[in-house]
Amino acid sequence: MHLELSELLACPRCGPGQGLVVSVDRIEDRRVREGLLACPGCDARYSIGEGGIDFGAAADGGPGAGVADTRDGPASGESGTRSGPEGRGDHTRAGPREVGAPAPDPEDAVRVAALLGLQEGGGAILLGAGLGRAAPRVAELAGGVEVLALYGAPDGAAAPRVTRLLGVRAGALPLRGGRLRGAALLGGSPDGLAEATRAVRPGGRVAVLRPRPELDVPGGLPLRVLAAEAAAVVAERTTEGPGA
Numbered sequence: 001m002h003l004e005l006s007e008l009l010a011c012p013r014c015g016p017g018q019g020l021v022v023s024v025d026r027i028e029d030r031r032v033r034e035g036l037l038a039c040p041g042c043d044a045r046y047s048i049g050e051g052g053i054d055f056g057a058a059a060d061g062g063p064g065a066g067v068a069d070t071r072d073g074p075a076s077g078e079s080g081t082r083s084g085p086e087g088r089g090d091h092t093r094a095g096p097r098e099v100g101a102p103a104p105d106p107e108d109a110v111r112v113a114a115l116l117g118l119q120e121g122g123g124a125i126l127l128g129a130g131l132g133r134a135a136p137r138v139a140e141l142a143g144g145v146e147v148l149a150l151y152g153a154p155d156g157a158a159a160p161r162v163t164r165l166l167g168v169r170a171g172a173l174p175l176r177g178g179r180l181r182g183a184a185l186l187g188g189s190p191d192g193l194a195e196a197t198r199a200v201r202p203g204g205r206v207a208v209l210r211p212r213p214e215l216d217v218p219g220g221l222p223l224r225v226l227a228a229e230a231a232a233v234v235a236e237r238t239t240e241g242p243g244a
Helices: 003-007 108-115 132-141 190-199
Strands: 015-019 021-028 031-038 045-049 052-054 124-127 146-151 162-166 180-186 200-209 223-228 232-237
Touching: 003 021, 003 031, 108 132, 108 180, 108 200, 108 232, 124 132, 132 146, 132 162, 180 190, 190 200
Parallel strands: 052 162, 124 146, 124 180, 146 162, 180 200
Antiparallel strands: 021 031, 031 045, 045 052, 200 232, 223 232
8 A cells, every 4th residue: 555545545434534544564665565544533443464455344353334345256146244333234245246246357447547537647546346356457557546446355466556445345435535536336336436426536537337227327426427338437526525
């Protein structure tokens, strides 16, 4: 994880308004290889390792509120529930890939880079569940861009400029509002689209590859649709909006 990414992250227990403080155990070229993210509000701690940042369970042994696995890869059919801190059993644990999401495509990285306009410049983008395996190639195509990718568990070797967010639910992103350059989703859901829109800064883009037929874009969100086809929908964030 690049050290400056800590400014984009939020505590999943406290919500997007609560930032995190990074504690470094090992750092190389301003990238944290081992350490912790600590929440000043609730004292939760989330571990940083070569596999990414584990938001699925706090380092103190307590569960991260509102998070569940959205693992990348073929669906296994495994399912179940996990209760949050208030005892609600409403956080679905999917198998290696979000149930019902489209299958990954080898060309997804090229599409993401093109739809989000990543030919130049820096900043950070988000890749939703199912797009994690495209993250290394997206980082190669978009020089200087940091890639945050949703995973349920570590998968393969770490890649340059790719930070895996482990155990995160698409509808409850541990991200501050209005900070990302762009976000790309696979299939999409209303909650996932709303969260991605909240996390993207005004003027940034939100792309949905192979959108589900029932997905409504903009769906009442501060988005201006730039292009809409069966293969992809891309929209621009238009206003500051709530949730920062």
